[in-house]
Amino acid sequence: MPQTEDLRTYAGVLFDLDGVITPTAEVHMHAWATMFAELFAEWNITPPYTEADYFTHLDGKKRYDGVASVLRSRNVEIPWGDPSDPVTADTVCGIGNRKNVYFERALQADGITAYPGSLRLIDALEASGTPIAVVSSSKNAEQVLATAGIRDRFPVVMDGVVAETEGLASKPAPDVFARAAELLGVDPARSVAVEDATSGVASAAAAGYGLIVGVDRGAGASALRDAGAHLIVSDLEELVP
Numbered sequence: 001m002p003q004t005e006d007l008r009t010y011a012g013v014l015f016d017l018d019g020v021i022t023p024t025a026e027v028h029m030h031a032w033a034t035m036f037a038e039l040f041a042e043w044n045i046t047p048p049y050t051e052a053d054y055f056t057h058l059d060g061k062k063r064y065d066g067v068a069s070v071l072r073s074r075n076v077e078i079p080w081g082d083p084s085d086p087v088t089a090d091t092v093c094g095i096g097n098r099k100n101v102y103f104e105r106a107l108q109a110d111g112i113t114a115y116p117g118s119l120r121l122i123d124a125l126e127a128s129g130t131p132i133a134v135v136s137s138s139k140n141a142e143q144v145l146a147t148a149g150i151r152d153r154f155p156v157v158m159d160g161v162v163a164e165t166e167g168l169a170s171k172p173a174p175d176v177f178a179r180a181a182e183l184l185g186v187d188p189a190r191s192v193a194v195e196d197a198t199s200g201v202a203s204a205a206a207a208g209y210g211l212i213v214g215v216d217r218g219a220g221a222s223a224l225r226d227a228g229a230h231l232i233v234s235d236l237e238e239l240v241p
């Protein structure tokens with residue numbers, strides 16, 4: 001018998017977005033791979049960028065922290081720059097913004113639809129009056145939610161824009177999960193965090209969440225457990241009551 005939980009018995013359920021509610025982790029993954037392949041070729045950086053770099057350095061983290069982490073792994077040091085840097089700037093921010101062009105292009109061209117299992121779980125939580133929120137590192141979260149037609153389902157959206165405005169540290173630091181619980185008016189110890197990235201699971205664990213669900217979309221069940229997940233599922237359909 002697989003272990004399961006009725007999430008309606010908790011004070012609140014706080015969801016990561018990319019890879020948890022919408023299949024946008026794949027869109028991010030592809031945009032990063034395209035941009036880094038070009039950059040590594042241009043700057044003769046070795047070893048080549050691989051999918052493992054995504055899970056180790058980028059998954060769940062804020063845009064520029066991810067860029068800095070990948071470059072640091074190849075001993076490349078460049079100036080941080082500023083979020084307003086153009087895509088031509090050879091700064092951490094400029095390079096992050098370069099990737100965002102690929103992400104926006106894909107979102108516009110292909111649109112995005114939420115995972116059916118995630119929608120069914122959200123429906124059940126809404127029906128029972130359980131407060132829900134989004135806790136994403138992405139500055140594109142509002143756009144993704146609007147494109148998927150589900151923005152109005154969430155009274156609280158803690159995203160990369162809010163984190164920047166409020167000076168909150170990137171996952172795996174506890175800041176964003178702690179602040180989102182505060183905004184939703186729930187006690188983290190009595191709430192659920194739902195995450196597909198090890199950095200996100202670690203953030204929720206550091207913020208003291210009562211239940212952390214790891215959704216394995218490629219990070220791996222053991223990596224998610226090691227980061228602090230209590231329960232692993234491959235799709236949120238498994239948690240629909």
Ligand SMILES: O=P(O)(O)OC[C@H]1O[C@@H](O)[C@H](O)[C@@H](O)[C@@H]1O
Nearest residue numbers: 018028059060063137138139140
């Ligand atoms: O560049 P954005 O849209 O602000 O997103 C930052 C990060 O947001 C996270 O949600 C994704 O897991 C990462 O893949 C992504 O890099």
